Amino acid sequence: MDKIRALIVDDSSVMRKIVERSLRQAGVDLDLVVEASNGVEALSALQSNLVDLILCDINMPIMDGLEFVREAAKVENARNVPIVMITTEGSEAHVVQALSAGARGYIRKPFTPDQVKEHVLPLLGKKL
Amino acid sequence: MTTEVAFGTRSPQENWPPLIELAIKEVFEIMLGSPVAPVADPELKPREDFTAIVGLAGALCGILSLSCDKQTAIQIAKCMLGDAADSEAQVADALGEICNMVAGNFKNKLAGTDDRCMLSIPTVISGGEYTFHTMVEGTSIETVLLFENLPFVVRLQLQTK
Numbered sequence: 660m661d662k663i664r665a666l667i668v669d670d671s672s673v674m675r676k677i678v679e680r681s682l683r684q685a686g687v688d689l690d691l692v693v694e695a696s697n698g699v700e701a702l703s704a705l706q707s708n709l710v711d712l713i714l715c716d717i718n719m720p721i722m723d724g725l726e727f728v729r730e731a732a733k734v735e736n737a738r739n740v741p742i743v744m745i746t747t748e749g750s751e752a753h754v755v756q757a758l759s760a761g762a763r764g765y766i767r768k769p770f771t772p773d774q775v776k777e778h779v780l781p782l783l784g785k786k787l
Numbered sequence: 788m789t790t791e792v793a794f795g796t797r798s799p800q801e802n803w804p805p806l807i808e809l810a811i812k813e814v815f816e817i818m819l820g821s822p823v824a825p826v827a828d829p830e831l832k833p834r835e836d837f838t839a840i841v842g843l844a845g846a847l848c849g850i851l852s853l854s855c856d857k858q859t860a861i862q863i864a865k866c867m868l869g870d871a872a873d874s875e876a877q878v879a880d881a882l883g884e885i886c887n888m889v890a891g892n893f894k895n896k897l898a899g900t901d902d903r904c905m906l907s908i909p910t911v912i913s914g915g916e917y918t919f920h921t922m923v924e925g926t927s928i929e930t931v932l933l934f935e936n937l938p939f940v941v942r943l944q945l946q947t948k
Contacts, residue, residue: 670908671887673867673880677818718887720908747891750902767895768888769817 662690663783664709668701668727669716669745674768678714678745678775685776687712687783698722702730705737712783713737715762717746717753728760741782745770803893803943804928810893811941814885815934819866823932832931833859833938836915837879839886842907846900849945850921851893853886859937875913883909889941 665682667675675694682689693708695701697719713731717724724744731737743764744757754765764778815823835854842850855863864872864881872878887909894904912919925947931940 671880671884673864673872673877674884676868676871718906718908747888747895747906749891749895752902768891769814771817 661688661783663687663711664691664693665689666693666695666701666704666708666710666713667715668695668698668713668719668724670696670719671716672696674716674745681770681772681775682714682779684772685779686785687779698724698727698730701727702734705731705734709736710740712779713740713742714745714779715742717744717748717757725756725760728757728762732761743778743782803926804930806896807889807893807928807930807941807943808932810889810896811930811932814888814892818885818888819863819934821866821935823934826931826933826938829931831938833940834915835940836860836913837882838912838919839879839882840910840912841883841886841890843890843894843945844905844907846903847894847897847945849925849943851886851890852919852942852944853882853889853939854942855882855934855937855939859934859939862935862937879911879913883911886911893943 667678669675679692693704693710695704699722715724715727728742731742741763743766744762745766745768747768749767757765763782766774766778812823815821833854834856836857837860838852838854840850840852860878860882863885864878867881872881890906894900921944926945928943929940931938
């Protein structure tokens with residue numbers, strides 16, 4: 660599997676570590692992990708880092724995950740990067756909002772590494 | 788009278804305690820890899836060195852809190868992070884995330900409510916010398932469970948109109 664550069668966006672540093680661990684457990688060979696604690700930090704990180712995958716929470720201070728997805732679509736080097744939401748917000752309305760905004764996957768917390776594998780690997784062109 | 792009949796004639800709030808307990812169990816089993824168990828002694832209450840709080844607004848208005856002693860909070864963080872959980876900030880962060888997931892998981896189990904109820908970002912209080920005053924007047928549900936034989940309490944306090 661190719662080396663993957665991932666951006667993980669969550670206001671909880673504990674959750675960012677768990678998401679990173681889950682990616683590794685899912686078999687994603689991580690070359691670089693960039694962390695951000697809100698949408699503004701994530702947009703800033705995209706200016707200076709090329710990434711292959713973004714995992715993003717929804718409920719965050721300063722800029723939430725849905726707004727970040729909309730703004731990331733305007734960033735030249737992030738436009739085609741798949742974004743997977745990882746959030747406690749589990750309603751169909753939130754799923755529809757996220758996918759409409761441009762997210763390519765949606766994982767509800769609590770989540771297992773298998774769920775990460777199921778949602779992320781196809782987006783990286785990998786077989787489950 | 789069967790359980791099903793009794794369940795069907797209850798108000799929604801009366802159906803919530805088993806849903807809260809299920810939401811807690813799922814979060815602990817999935818995220819911590821550790822089952823929770825009911826307390827044998829109903830009077831058993833933890834010392835509340837850490838309290839994580841998530842606010843609910845919209846169709847449900849109030850707070851969900853999770854309180855436990857320091858040892859339990861550290862153990863929860865270690866289960867999430869391994870031995871990397873070495874600071875009080877990380878312990879608080881871990882507890883806040885668990886509370887957040889319990890609140891979200893509970894909300895998602897309430898059909899028709901999940902998309903009309905918003906969650907706040909968690910807040911965590913540490914230190915035992917405080918008095919908790921909630922401005923919420925209405926339904927209050929308290930669930931005490933054991934995590935690795937250590938008690939913790941989850942409270943849902945909702946405004947009823």
